[in-house]
Amino acid sequence: MAVVSGSIDISVPPQKAYDFIATPEKATAFIPGLNRISNVAPAEPAVGRTWDYEFNWFGLVVAGQSRCSAAESPGRYQFQTVTGNRSTWTYRFEPNGTGTRVTLEVEYDVPQSILARVASEGALAKMNEDRGRETLANLKALLE
């Protein structure tokens, strides 16, 4: 399993940041390459909530399903991709003065066949780190 993580300070209360992240439909606005979220059920954020996602990866559409695995408002929100390549996305929200330190950690499986195609585990890790940084920067821009 590989892990990428990063943090950013956002000038909003933790509850506002948490509520934003805990709405799956909003993710297309700040996660690069994520084009569609659908079939969110049930409507309220809770462990067990599922949704379908469609992601653009090098021109291909990768579709799958995710499931909320932790909804500890306003401190921690976590979901897992449950089909295909497994990954776990954990957001933590810590008060930081008048704002919030948002930390994102993504743990993911890297199947060897994908490694062969991208030729280097390091390049894949770098790409995911860059994507994680961009996700947090986008989140900050949208919330502030």
Place this chain on the structure above:
Amino acid sequence: MSIRLYHRGSRFVLVLRRQEGMVSEHRWLALHFSTHRWAHIFDTARKILDLSDEPGTELHWTSDRYWTTIDLRLTQGSLRKRQLIATALLKAARYQVL
């Protein structure tokens, strides 16, 4: 998980104009053989992005039989925020499930 070449049920929307500065202005062109429920698509997208009551977001469209022109004007927020909102609304125009 599935891997495809395209998003099922997506709409063909081209970017005709993108102007960024103190104000962001975008013009998109959707080509179609049947009418789309643009009011539903954009009302849903604006609600998701918390833009329904937000001043500074002007979104208009004009539909003809085979095309729709969509104009977006964003006057508030940082440049990055306006770019993200425009991208999210374009994604909704193309991919939002009805």
